[in-house]
Amino acid sequence: MSGSHKQTCGAKTRRGTPCAAPVVQGMARCKLHGGLSTGPRTDAGRASIAAGQRLRWRTWRERLKKNDP
Known part of the structure; x- marks a missing residue:
């Protein structure tokens, strides 16, 4: 098993699927789901x-x- 495992946002999207965008460093969500708040x-x-x-x-x-x- 090689490669890095980037943490993904996981927020529920409008389609009902989890957001796959990477999280903002030090936060739990991506920039679109409140990570920059x-x-x-x-x-x-x-x-x-x-x-x-x-x-x-x-x-x-x-x-x-x-x-x-």
């Missing part, structure tokens, strides 16, 4: 992300309770 930089951006996460978790917990037998 630096995340929120400003305090307002961080607050927005945190608020969205709280809303998603609250919705998830409510849906889980509603479906619990």
Whole structure:
């Protein structure tokens, strides 16, 4: 077995297949699927992300309770 094994992105594409593009060094995804993202930089951006996460978790917990037998 010779040759290098490059890590691929693996993000789900619109066709439903995993992306075969190489990942950005030090990241888990290719440049097209968020590998170049630096995340929120400003305090307002961080607050927005945190608020969205709280809303998603609250919705998830409510849906889980509603479906619990």
